[in-house]
Amino acid sequence: MAEHPAYPVGLRLTGRRVVVLGGGQVAQRRLPALIAAGADVLLVSPGATPSVEAMADAGEITWERRGYADGDLADAWYALIATSDPEANTRASAEAERHRVWCVRSDDADRATAWTPATGHSEGVTVAVLTTDAKGRDPRHTAAIRDAVVEGLRDGTLVAPHHRTRTPGVALVGGGPGDPDLITVRGRRLLAEADVVIADRLGPRDLLAELPPHVEVIDAAKIPYGRFMAQEAINNALIEHARQGKSVVRLKGGDPYVFGRGMEELQALAEAGIPCTVVPGISSSISVPGAAGIPVTHRGVAHEFTVVSGHVAPDDERSLVDWPSLAKLTGTLVVLMGVDKIGRIAETLVAHGKSPDTPVALVQEGTTAAQRRVDATLATVAGTVVAQEVRPPAVIVIGEVVAVGRPGAV
Numbered sequence: 497m498a499e500h501p502a503y504p505v506g507l508r509l510t511g512r513r514v515v516v517l518g519g520g521q522v523a524q525r526r527l528p529a530l531i532a533a534g535a536d537v538l539l540v541s542p543g544a545t546p547s548v549e550a551m552a553d554a555g556e557i558t559w560e561r562r563g564y565a566d567g568d569l570a571d572a573w574y575a576l577i578a579t580s581d582p583e584a585n586t587r588a589s590a591e592a593e594r595h596r597v598w599c600v601r602s603d604d605a606d607r608a609t610a611w612t613p614a615t616g617h618s619e620g621v622t623v624a625v626l627t628t629d630a631k632g633r634d635p636r637h638t639a640a641i642r643d644a645v646v647e648g649l650r651d652g653t654l655v656a657p658h659h660r661t662r663t664p665g666v667a668l669v670g671g672g673p674g675d676p677d678l679i680t681v682r683g684r685r686l687l688a689e690a691d692v693v694i695a696d697r698l699g700p701r702d703l704l705a706e707l708p709p710h711v712e713v714i715d716a717a718k719i720p721y722g723r724f725m726a727q728e729a730i731n732n733a734l735i736e737h738a739r740q741g742k743s744v745v746r747l748k749g750g751d752p753y754v755f756g757r758g759m760e761e762l763q764a765l766a767e768a769g770i771p772c773t774v775v776p777g778i779s780s781s782i783s784v785p786g787a788a789g790i791p792v793t794h795r796g797v798a799h800e801f802t803v804v805s806g807h808v809a810p811d812d813e814r815s816l817v818d819w820p821s822l823a824k825l826t827g828t829l830v831v832l833m834g835v836d837k838i839g840r841i842a843e844t845l846v847a848h849g850k851s852p853d854t855p856v857a858l859v860q861e862g863t864t865a866a867q868r869r870v871d872a873t874l875a876t877v878a879g880t881v882v883a884q885e886v887r888p889p890a891v892i893v894i895g896e897v898v899a900v901g902r903p904g905a906v
């Protein structure tokens with residue numbers, strides 16, 4: 497008989513009887529998907545694995561503790577034959593054929609009337625992979641194809657834009673500290689689906705080069721803002737593009753809510769009635785020290801870490817940071833946007849009790865090819881920054897953790 501390809505189909509099993517013969521490893525692997533499909537599962541088996549037993553105990557399946565008997569498949573829509581008794585499997589297959597019940601056989605795919613594809617899910621889509629015919633059956637290969645497709649869809653390396661369900665709007669995406677591998681899977685997928693990307697200078701700029709040519713990439717720093725403040729101009733650009741029915745990604749460095757003005761953008765979009773989703777990102781405040789070998793906490797050294805903005809100096813009346821209190825903390829201080837003000841920050845901390853010998857590290861352009869780390873102490877940091885020409889963006893870490901990962905440190 498000529499070998500024809502299998503015909504793929506999606507069974508809608510809600511409330512329909514599915515009979516599973518055998519309660520071993522095969523049943524254990526297949527049952528969760530049958531339960532998720534809403535099938536009315538009857539398991540016929542003298543024994544079962546602990547996991548299968550737990551599904552029966554939880555009422556997810558009905559379990560009759562006995563061997564297969566003729567007539568078990570009479571009311572089934574679909575059957576999984578997976579007992580350890582080949583003779584029982586053959587009898588059950590024959591019964592399935594008689595009742596015209598599609599059946600999968602774990603011991604003999606050739607004699608089965610159905611095959612289970614390798615399946616995976618991503619964002620409302622089920623990916624199911626089958627070999628074309630019995631001769632080409634290679635479950636590892638189909639599973640590998642399934643994994644590649646699902647992973648690709650999840651991380652955006654396989655671009656399949658939504659056409660029917662995609663809703664225009666804005667996604668505020670935290671892009672992480674700069675290394676393109678450090679964006680979240682969701683962020684990368686949204687980026688792959690965007691029509692317009694408004695990006696900051698910080699963050700994973702390399703990802704922009706990978707975008708398809710039709711995607712409009714706008715540098716947030718270059719949006720003309722005339723009589724508006726820069727932030728207002730960015731908010732307006734987001735609103736305008738979303739109103740044109742486009743999918744807009746606002747790609748931000750680190751996490752949108754860590755000194756990222758994410759909430760201001762969210763509020764402006766909400767006021768304009770534009771749907772907005774926020775995707776968290778890996779903040780430079782933790783990841784950049786980590787990339788330079790500095791843990792922000794370490795057992796027996798620091799039980800807390802505090803992240804502060806250094807964009808205004810301690811003696812500036814606009815500062816909301818309580819530097820005298822910070823000087824009294826024993827844990828780690830992480831300062832963002834503080835390169836220009838580090839001299840006055842160090843002076844203030846020392847004036848309020850912190851030891852001038854407290855170790856300090858500046859990590860410039862962390863997680864990128866240009867990353868560099870410069871070490872100092874509170875007493876020397878002002879001079880070191882000038883002498884070593886440290887430039888923003890840099891994360892400054894102050895505290896004993898700085899010494900932990902140094903060569904020779906215990």
Ligand SMILES: C[S@@+](CC[C@H](N)C(=O)[O-])C[C@H]1O[C@@H](n2cnc3c(N)ncnc32)[C@H](O)[C@@H]1O
Nearest residue numbers: 750751754756779780832833861862889890891
């Ligand atoms: C406006 S804040 C934004 C922070 C961002 N939302 C986050 O969670 O990382 C910008 C500051 O973050 C720090 N920064 C961000 N990315 C960095 C990187 N790759 N290397 C060093 N510092 C970085 C610098 O202190 C920079 O001045």
